[in-house]
Amino acid sequence: MQAGERQQAILQLLNARGRLTIAELSTRMSVSDMTIRRDLAQLESDGLLSRTHGGAIRLQSGSFEPPLALRTRLHAEAKRAIAAEVAGELVDGQTLVLDGGSTGMAIAEALLGRRLTVCALNLRVADILAASAQTTVMVPGGRIRPEEHSFIGPSAERTLADHRFDTFVMTVSALDVTAGLTEWNVEDAAVKRAALASSGRCLVACDSSKFGQTAFARIGGLDAADLIVTDAALDAEAGQAVQAGGTLLRLA
Known part of the structure; x- marks a missing residue:
């Protein structure tokens, strides 16, 4: 799975669940924790999520319109x-x-x-x-x-x-x-x-x-x-x- 495909999959999971951990993403995507950390850093830089200790959370709750970039x-x-x-x-x-x-x-x-x-x-x-x-x-x-x-x-x-x-x-x-x-x-x-x-x-x-x-x-x-x-x-x-x-x- 290429980085772009992996990052889209991360966003879709996060949009559905609201919170994800690096460990579960690493297992699901069959890549290293470091690769997931780089993906999360890139997505945070794009304004699409917020990193937490050990994972990431969705920026908005399900009650608000997600940004167009997302x-x-x-x-x-x-x-x-x-x-x-x-x-x-x-x-x-x-x-x-x-x-x-x-x-x-x-x-x-x-x-x-x-x-x-x-x-x-x-x-x-x-x-x-x-x-x-x-x-x-x-x-x-x-x-x-x-x-x-x-x-x-x-x-x-x-x-x-x-x-x-x-x-x-x-x-x-x-x-x-x-x-x-x-x-x-x-x-x-x-x-x-x-x-x-x-x-x-x-x-x-x-x-x-x-x-x-x-x-x-x-x-x-x-x-x-x-x-x-x-x-x-x-x-x-x-x-x-x-x-x-x-x-x-x-x-x-």
Whole structure:
């Protein structure tokens, strides 16, 4: 296992458990304690964890939005698979709204070179798509949320309300059969609701780690999604629970 792969595995374990020891990581990864110490030092330098005596802890509790730098490193392969599946669902000539975050960025990469009109809800996503002359990129205006670079506020919501799109490709912070589709940030959730109301179809892109989880602000019920695309690591029971409510689910 290369250092990058090992560090991603460490982050995913830490995100799930909150605290890890060097000894257990060394055993799990089949490398020396010194190698794990170097990995933890690098990840701490990147601002992704905090080292403790004999191990490491997650920077935030599960009640807060993880930083984008961390989310980009987590489940990267799954997000690329989801992005490829989502890209295959879209037809050239369509108009769509594309959400932000690490999954939205992966989808933007998968759409490069496509003949689409895309309203990007995030500056980073807009910048990726703008590299393609075949893609028409628009942004909704409003305020830019620090660090996340998403567009938020009444101006962004009004711009979305003034247009009609074929598809909204939505990313979410959490997905639960009872709580529905939820988001960490209230203002991001409001923009997503506006995009949902302005789109003929909603395609939710969500990696399997977010199933059965709940974030702070509700976007809508699972019935708001015409299709949910996730990765093949999804627990079978969780997938059956989603489909039991009538929601179409596809594994990338």
